[in-house]
Amino acid sequence: MSQENDGFFKKFHETITNSLDDVTENNFANLESNTKRVSYLCSLPIVKNYDLTDDLQKCQTGGDFPVKKDLEKARHLKDQANKAVQNGDWAKAMQLYSQSMIYMPEKETEELSIVLANRSAALNHLEQYEETLADIKRCLALGYPRHLRYKVYERKARCLLILKRNREAITAFQDTLSALDEATQLDKEKRQKMRTDSKLMLEILNKGLVLAGNPKDPEPLKKIPPTPKLSGKHNPQYSAASEAIQIDYDGVRGRYATATRDIDPGDILLVERPHSGVLLAEFSTTHCQNCFLKCPIPISCPKCPNVVFCSDKCSNYAQKSYHGYECHILPLIWKSGCSITCHIALRMITQNTKEYFTRISQELDNKLSGPYKTGDYKNIYHLVSHEEKRTKQDFLHRTQMTVFLVKLLELCGYFEGQPRKESVDIVELKSMAVNEKYKEDVELFGGLILKNLQILKFNAHEVFELQCPKPKVGKNIIKHDGKSVFLAGAVFPTLALFNHSCDPGVVRYFCGAKIVVRAVKSIKKGEEVSENYGPIFTTVPKEKRQVDLKDQYWFDCKCVPCEQNWPLYEEMTENYMRFKCDSDRPCHNVVAVPYDTKEFMVQCGLCGQYTNILKGLKALQHASHEFPTAFLFSEQLLGS
């Protein structure tokens, strides 16, 4: 994935890089800490005085980039939705009301409540009863006009009836009756009819409840699929992982996972939510900003039209942590063209308070102790960053990104400890200079962001959504044309402790933002449990795998397929079986044997020794019984 796409950051990077003289570059290269690197770059006049005005003006006029709420647009969309209702197109109406809601300014509470009430009617027609109830709750909370409330109470009562929540339906019919007293604009006859109907329903429901022995209402339906559970108990030290895994260490490979017991194919070894995860800009109004689930019935942000949420829970969480700040700067992040990695590095800060980092800053360099928790930034801070191997150019580039991200933190109010009230005008980012009064904040948060950027290169994962159009059903087969779509980037601190193999023991997939890691083969107690960072031996030649892994993750892969030079799938013909040379001499050759051979001792073409193939055949038979599809799928790490 490319580091940046076109945007104003690229120009900033090129200008600064080309303007630094040798002395300044050497001064920078001699700095020994991230804090010093950021402070130094921030103090350079060329950086402080860098003028962004022109670039930003261009951004503002370039295309329909949504930045602020827009009452006119919201009203237009509402009118369109009303027309769709008249045509009986409830699905279109639902979409248009959702769009209207996204653009409606927060202060237009009554109009917003009407849009929500209308959307609840569309949802009711679409038989989305739980969602209808949720919108009714929201519209009432926003102060839906009293003289209209009878409509939503009656709708609520009928939804609850369908959901067999009869006790709640009784309350809703009672509310309908009370609301009818205030329905001043409703035709007298209609009002009377509605009153009679509601009373009748109350009578039937009350009698029904008594006859049934006053049963409790069923629980509301939950639509989110349950997250798979770990096989066996949680590891007491690494609670996102199963007890079947432990984390070991050696001087060459660093930390890596090993099996504490025999692991079977299909075992779930890890289920982890991201420490931080960021949705790509192109999915910001189709998927939940917080959990990445698709949002056919979105909830909007009260302040900006740039993101949507799938539920009040996700919305409340995001508003209270990162989105309160990012609401102001998201358009700037996207327009800057900086990578998703930069955004995750920033999110790792905005999701926690300034006080949190100030409090833990003294402990960050201490050795890790206590349970390893996904939400604990201290664990992130200790992930591999290969700081000692970095070049001056690498530091310079990442420090420039940091300068920009620190500026964004200033703009959104982070250094003041709370999100700013008024929205940021894009031209406020006139230069990269940060107010002198935030000098200490620049040091602390600049240092952390620069560290985050280094860590993310080796430890972030791409988050995918599996998109499956309707399966094609043929004679005796069901064919899915599913494809993985890159949706977001995230860092999973426990999974980040797994090392790579070109013949991995696990695959990973996603349930919303949570990652699930399952074994794809038998792994014996004491063996390493490796994941795959992208290149797999079956499809990528050894030379390319070695180069890519060295280039992106800075290690020499010595996994078995690399050491023994296993062939690609396409190089394997059905006419030959392949066996590792099993001679007593150290030989890495793979011996090709015709499948119809009558011999069981075959001679290696390299060392001349003989290998007994019966042992290998037996192992092969055993493995194919246990788990025939070893390689379900594997996605790349984010590496940038």
Ligand SMILES: C[S@@+](CC[C@H](N)C(=O)[O-])C[C@H]1O[C@@H](n2cnc3c(N)ncnc32)[C@H](O)[C@@H]1O
């Ligand atoms: C995601 S981290 C894996 C955990 C890491 N070993 C640790 O100590 O935290 C990726 C880094 O681990 C190391 N690594 C991963 N797989 C490796 C392997 N097969 N052999 C040697 N080092 C490996 C490399 O330094 C790589 O940049």
